[in-house]
Amino acid sequence: MKKSLAYLIAAGLAATTALSTAQAETLRWARAGDSLTLDPHAQNEGPTHTLAHQMYEPLLHRDMAGQIVPALATSWAATDNPNIWEFKLREGVKFHNGEDFTADDVVFSLNRAMRPTSAMKELLSSVEEVRKVDDLTVHIVTAGPNPLMPNNLTNLFIMDEGWTMDNGCAEPQDIANGGDNPCVRSTNGTGAYVLESRAQDQKTVLKANPNYWGIGEFPLEVTEIVYTPIQESATRVSAFLSGEVDLIQDVPVQDLGRVSETAGLVVSTAPQNRTIFFGLNVGDADLTSDNVEGKNPFADVKVREAMNIAINRDAIQKVVMRGQSSPTGVIMPPFVNGWTEALDQYPAYDVDKAKSLMAEAGYADGFEVTLNCPNDRYINDEAICQAAVGMLGQIGIKVALDALPKAQHFPLIKNKETDFYMLGWGVPTFDSEYVFNFLVHTTTDELGSWNGTRYTNPNLDQLIVSLASETDLDRRNETIAQIWGTVQSEILYLPIHHQVLNWGMTDKIDFAVQPEDQPHIKYLKYKM
Amino acid sequence: MADTQPKGAAPRPVFSGAVSPKSRLQRWADSDIWYSFKRSPVTIVATTVFFMLIAGALLAPLLSPYTPFDPGSLNLMNGFTEPMAANAFTGDYFLLGTDDQGRDVLSTILFGLRISLFVGITAVLFAMTLGITLGLIAGYIGGWLDGLIMRIADIQLTFPSIMVAMLLYGIGKGLIPPALRDEMAIWVLIVSIGLSEWVQFARTVRGATLVEREKEYVQAAHLIGLSKWSIMLRHILPNVAGPILVIATISLALAIIAEATLSFLGVGAPKTQPSLGTLINVGRQFILSGEWWILLFPSLTLLALALSVNLLGDWLRDVLNPKLR
Secondary structure (H helix, E strand, O other): OHHHHHHHHHHHHHHHHHHHHHOOOEEEEEEOOOOOOOOOOOOOOHHHHHHHHHHOOEOEEEOOOOOEEEOOEEEEEEOOOOOEEEEEEOOOOEOOOOOEOOHHHHHHHHHHOOOOOOOOHHHHOOEEEEEEEEOOEEEEEEOOOOOOHHHHHOOOEOOOHHHHHHOOOOOOOOHHHOOOOHHHOOOOOOOOEEEEEEEOOOEEEEEEOOOOOOEOOEOOOOOEEEEEEOOOHHHHHHHHHOOOOOEEOOOOHHHHHHHHHOOOEEEEEEEEEEEEEEEEOOOOOOOOOOOOOOOOHHHOHHHHHHHHHHOOHHHHHHHHOOOOEEEOOOOOOOOOEOOOHHHHOOOOOOHHHHHHHHHHOOOOOOEEEEEEEEOOOOOOHHHHHHHHHHHHHOOOEEEEEEEEOHHHHHHHHHOOOOOEEEEEEEOOOOEHHHHHHHHHOOOOOOOOOOOOOOOOOHHHHHHHHHHOOOOOHHHHHHHHHHHHHHHHHHOOEEEEEEEEEEEEEEOOEEOOOOOOOOOOHHHOEEOO | OOOOOOOOOOOOOOOOOOOOOOOHHHHHHHOHHHHHHHOOHHHHHHHHHHHHHHHHHHOHHHHOOOOOOOHHHOOHHHOOOOOOEEOOOOOOEEOOOEOOOOOEHHHHHHHHHHHHHHHHHHHHHHHHHHHHHHHHHHHHHOHHHHHHHHHHHHHHHOOOHHHHHHHHHHHHHHHOOHHHHHHHHHHHHHHHHHHHHHHHHHHHHHHHHHHHOOOHHHHHHHHOOOOHHHHHHHHHHHHOHHHHHHHHHHHHHHHHHHHHHHHHOOOOOOOOOOOHHHHHHHHHOOOOOOOOHHHHHHHHHHHHHHHHHHHHHHHHHHHHOHHHO
């Protein structure tokens, strides 16, 4: 009896010591919207990738400074054949379920990301074959030489072949048709954190992966992540001010002053690799949401130009964004190859000229149309849309605003069910080709999946496809400039501004803003 | 004993002028109601506030200094102007300041009041019509119809009415094509609030009808061959009107608050046609950032409206219910 008591005390003491040395740190993290799915290839969307990055890993990824660094691949290089890239894989990596990570998993995952239901296939459109050379070497064979292949891989997550097949997730979740599979709710990656529990749109809990290959290489000071989406900006900032959460990714611009004045809280600010703009259905013969019979007013470039100069970008920046944005005239952020100051210039706000353009186009009395807008995705997304409704009202365009959560808004764009919509686009490859492949190329099985404009131009499509295999970088940049020339003169999109990121965190956290708005928690450090 | 004369109701106007030499106004001035009204300062204030708000809502297009819901007249640069100050960029002046989109808060309140009152009054009229009809049928015809109507009412009473309204609102929105959603939102709101409030009317009317149907004047009407509907509407209904008036007033306050709650939760009046609840919801975003006027003024207006209607309802209940005197 006495002996067992002594054992008990000893065990208790041991447990306490173990706990204190492990330095259990829980990070409570919030942002406006949740990840749309845990299936890593089903959505090409920022918050979805951000959460996936904690559990899954790509071959190479962008670190907190936005630099490409090795992840599951340790080195990569073009081979003597310029159409083949060789990737050396990391040794001794295990998936969360204990399976070994091998070349087979890479071949399987990249092929899965090229399936018809994948949202990531534009990134791999130049890939002809992914080939296993040995257990730790993979060759990616492209249709022509693709000098920028590695840039495309930073959000392409590697899944375990056996686990994925056993769960019946051979095909990525078919979001457009309401598809579902077990990989939407469970994960098996190689990443630093393991999924503990998840209630969509409510709470996701992740625990540190005790067998992570990067132990010793990354700070890994956070041992538990509690991720809570809080859509209402006032509720989110209240939760942050009252200490219920430690990190919020989107401090509402109206509360920046209040948060930075609060003792113990800091705001970290940096320009984001993301541009906000409006898309117009320019391609259809008639619009479904307008009141003009048998004609599409957006098909007339004069109407588009009128709308472009009727939007007072400076007022949006000053009032809606409270200075926290950079107005722009192009739909790519300055981080991207192809961006120039000339393209970034935005047209002067000119209501009179806009009105006369409307009259020239035969719409002196304006027309009615519906604007679809997300309300939990971008900074002040709905307020920007409301402001645009007012500005377009001044040139006679009566806009009905339909603001929905992103989970309902994005399918409208992908299924071509909206005539006029807000979208924000970040460029993880830091190259214009990514923008063209998703937003400008005609919608086909491989490309143009986010091109809600219905715009189609075979010559432009040819130029866009040629970018993937152009090895002469100067010639490639010329082609990029040429494509932008057409996109700008056609006014396919109405650019608004580049976003500025404002992460709020407690002053115990040492964490820099990542330009893609992707906090990789494994890098997070606590101040001693 | 003049038992056929109903009790409890206010002194009813007598239709033949020969009976009394006094004018209507004089009779009103001599009545209990007016006497009680004069003696209750709270009621006088509540009535004044209520009628001022009604006047403000009715005359909104004339009174508002700006046209806040004509997008073409807005200037975003006027956003977040402080009350009783000129905007730094445009020089425009706003008595109660502006919201995030540069809309004049005073004008939005006047127009919002319109929506709130319109939804409240229409919803109560709808609930009243439905409740009275069902209550009369249940009370006068009785039988299995009575059982059915009252069981439905019992079931509905087990849910909070705001929940019923939310449920009905969700169903209504789902049935309407997205293109018509904004235009129909107000009507869906009216029907959902109306359907969640009819039970009070039906139960009261049924109870009163059960008492009245046994009285001699009803039996007399029956004997001379009047139809059921004619008896219900021409003879019973006027005699159960007193309690209905009281319930209608209290229901109006409830309906206005229900509408504000739904709109505050973002499921009610759309932002293009904001009611007071929508305005409060918008203002809430700026409560921490120092723009207090966007939240405060619509909230005070809602408070004044709901409180004045409630006080009026309380007073009416006291006056019309002799047992409380």
